[in-house]
Amino acid sequence: MQGERWPHMLLPPDSTLTSGQGTFSATLIKAGSQTITGTDTVTASITGTLTTSVRAAPASRLVLASAATPTAGTSFSFNVTAQDGFANTDTAYAGTVHFTSSDSSSGVVLPPDSTLTNGQGAFSATLTTAGSQSITGTDTVTGSITGKLTVNVGPAGAASLILDAPGSAKAGQAFTVTVTLKDQYGNVATGYRGTVHFATSDPSPMAVVPADYTYTVADAGTRQFSVTLWTIPSETVSATDTVNASLTQFKWVNVNLI
Numbered sequence: 001m002q003g004e005r006w007p008h009m010l011l012p013p014d015s016t017l018t019s020g021q022g023t024f025s026a027t028l029i030k031a032g033s034q035t036i037t038g039t040d041t042v043t044a045s046i047t048g049t050l051t052t053s054v055r056a057a058p059a060s061r062l063v064l065a066s067a068a069t070p071t072a073g074t075s076f077s078f079n080v081t082a083q084d085g086f087a088n089t090d091t092a093y094a095g096t097v098h099f100t101s102s103d104s105s106s107g108v109v110l111p112p113d114s115t116l117t118n119g120q121g122a123f124s125a126t127l128t129t130a131g132s133q134s135i136t137g138t139d140t141v142t143g144s145i146t147g148k149l150t151v152n153v154g155p156a157g158a159a160s161l162i163l164d165a166p167g168s169a170k171a172g173q174a175f176t177v178t179v180t181l182k183d184q185y186g187n188v189a190t191g192y193r194g195t196v197h198f199a200t201s202d203p204s205p206m207a208v209v210p211a212d213y214t215y216t217v218a219d220a221g222t223r224q225f226s227v228t229l230w231t232i233p234s235e236t237v238s239a240t241d242t243v244n245a246s247l248t249q250f251k252w253v254n255v256n257l258i
Helices: none
Strands: 032-039 047-054 061-065 076-083 096-101 120-125 131-139 146-153 160-164 168-170 175-182 195-200 222-227 234-241 248-256
Antiparallel strands (some): 032 047, 076 120, 096 131
């Protein structure tokens, strides 16, 4: 006998009939219209087909899926499907799904507890922490009916410039400053490609600040630079985006002779 070929499917072995009749059992696992065909092993023209409609078993899991590569703070869509153990959609699923996320920041927006329609539902969410994050859907009554979606959240555009400089430095000795661009959620703005201008209040002609620098892919939103100050007791160092003046910060540095 022939029918669908899936793991755990069970069909009767080759069998003889008694007085031209026989009763058999079969197990099919793919929902929808399926057929079982019986064929004489010697005379292939002696054959017959049974067509039956297979229903999905009760849901045992939730499948969350999305093609999105979301940006922090931007809503994206995902789908939820209630499936049985054979990957059939349980169109009769009547449970309620509760959503949680690995991203616990205050700007996260998740769907409210929701029911599915014919075992499926479309939802949207907003995550704000860059990197690999997950959204989990769980049946509110049967906790084992659950599923997880993992997405890679990209940072939003640069909203602030952070200048990290030491509190003190020796006159005439180079020290390192770090300039990092961050989005409004505190993620490093790895896509920043702006140009940063440096300045200092140090009037000494021997003071050295970096030339204007344009960030590249390799910088991934952060880069170190070298600065040399000469005038005591303290001077400022500043970094500013050459197009967006709101991306700026300055730091006081105590300048010591020893």
